[in-house]
Amino acid sequence: MMKKNKSIKTFNVHGSHNTQAWEFSNHLVPPQTASTTFRLRSLKRGADGFQLFANPNSLEKHLKNNDPIWIYDRLEEPSSKMLEEQLAKMENGETAISFSSGMGAISASLLAFLKSGDHLISHQTLYGCSYSLITSWLPRFGITHDLINMNGITAKDLKNKKLKILYFESVANPSLEIIDIKKISQLVKAENRNRNDENKIKIIVDNTFATPWGMRPLDHGADLVIQSLTKNIAGFGTEMGGAVITYKKFLSSLLLIRKDIGAIMHPHSAWNIMVYGIPSQVLRFEAQQKNSIKVAEYLEKHPKVENVSYPGLKSFPQYKLAKTLLQSPDGEFAPGQMLTFTLKGNNKITEKFINHIAQNSYSITLAVSLGLIKTLIEVPGLMTHAAVPKEKQEQSGIPAKLIRMSIGIEDPADIISDLEDAFKKI
Ligand SMILES: Cc1ncc(COP(=O)(O)O)c(C=O)c1O
Structure with missing residues (x-):
């Protein structure tokens, strides 16, 4: 087990030497599991296992027992269970539940805690598929929403008794706005004093951009945290995955909905995420962050650039808030690996610039996803956020010519030189 005084950097490399998940305690690296179904010693044990997953109360009791009955991968599985133990630690949570993708984690956490007639308030800038889930799919189940500027939310906005969830990204994709979770959770705490357990408002925070090294929203009052593991935690661009990191009281609902929706990892x-991604996350993050500062400073000085947004720049509108919220567990400022910028001139110039990079750059790739070791560039309004209607994009912090970059671990001089070549062509 983790010694109390060990840093999370060390824990990410070693994990728990003794895990409840399987008899892997003698291996330096746990073996991969690949069995969709499990041998059961008796019919009683099989029936007990199924009973656990038939209703939340018996699952709750079983989880306290810590004696897993493995039945079938879609219910619970040893490799993902070990991964979950590590993710919980990284986000300072009590428990974690893995999913096949970030969207699997987001859909499950919203559907597990909302029902017809409930209301959700979300920040107006969100990853395109999260926006689409909230605005296209949830209304079909009678779940209504308001998309607002979450930093302007007041106690009055929380009075609606149908309101059950506040949803936002700790660092919004792609505007990079930082949501003041400390302020929001104080307002929610005050409102929740007047509500019974079933009706309390929950705060769900997608922490993918910040990563657990850059922020731990549970420490600031979030109830559930989402990670798209596909991004910086997996880090190499080979795995899809998602996770909800939370408190034990929410675990059984999430396990049951995962079983029925089937979005298992x-x-x-x-x-792969446990053996390669997590042990190297801090190293990669810090290298990417160092490079991001250099690239952001270069872009800020460039005469063809209209505007650069990076939480580590003094010119970032929420620089002070960023410094208080984006912090590593060591207390260091952690502005991260994501930046955006716009070019002077019209959309055609942006297109020319991006096409030049797509066809000529070595170290920058025109591709979606983010947080990976390779530097990626994209235009959110046309790509990742295409689900946000054109007329709403500007208001959602997605101007048509916004360029988003996720900075990798290359030599920063090469990233800058590829950008410089593209600038020369416009
Ligand atoms: C902030 C954010 N959350 C969630 C997701 C969805 O993750 P996945 O692609 O793993 O489903 C993404 C994907 O880009 C994202 O940027």
């Missing part, structure tokens, strides 16, 4: 992906 493949054990092979869980193993």
Whole structure:
């Protein structure tokens, strides 16, 4: 087990030497599991296992027992269970539940805690598929929403008794706005004093951009935290995955909805993320962050650039808030690996610039996703956020010519030189 005084950096490399998940305690690296179903010693044990997953109360009791009955991968599985133990630690949570993708984690956490007639308030700038889930799919189940500027939310906005969830990204994709979770959670705490357990407002925070090294929203009052593991935690661009990190009281609902929705992570992906992704996350993050500062400073000085947004720049509108919220567990400022910028001139110039990079750059790739070791560039309004209607994009912090970059671990001089070549062509 983790010694109390060990840093999270060390824990990410070693994990728990003794895990409840399987008899892997003698291995330096746990073996990969690849069994969709499990041998059961008796019919009684099989029936007990199924009973656990038939209703939340018996699952609750079983989880306290810590004696897993493995039945079938879609219910629970040893590799992802070990991964979950590590993710919980990284986000300072009590428990974590893995999913096949970030969207699997987001859908499950919203559907597990909302029902017809409930209301949700979300920040107006969100990853395109989260926006689409909230605005296109949830209304079909009678779940209504308001998309607002979450930093302007007041106690009055929380009075609606139908309101059950506040949803936002700690660092919004792609505007990079930082949501003041400390302020919001104080307002929610005050409102929740007047509500019974079933009706309390929950705060769900997608912490993908910040990563657990850059922020731990549970420490600031979030109830559930989402990670798209596909991004910086997996880090190499080979695995899809998602996770909800939370408190034990929410675990049974999430396990049950995962079983019925079926968005489980493949054990092979869980193993890769556990063995390669997590142990190297801090190293990669810090290298990417160092590079991001250099690239942001270069862009800020460039005469063809209209505006640069990076939480580590003094010119970032929420620089002070960023410094208080984006912090590593060591207390260091952690502005991260994501930046955006716009070019002077019209959309055609942006297109020319991006096409030049797509066709000529070595170290920068035109591709979606983010947080990976390779530097990626994209235009959110046309790509990742295409689900946000054109007329709403500007208001949602997605101007048509916004360029988003996720900075990798290359030599920063090469990233800058590829950008410089593209600038020369416009
Ligand atoms: C902030 C954020 N949350 C969630 C997701 C969804 O993650 P996944 O692609 O793993 O489903 C993304 C994907 O880009 C994202 O940027």
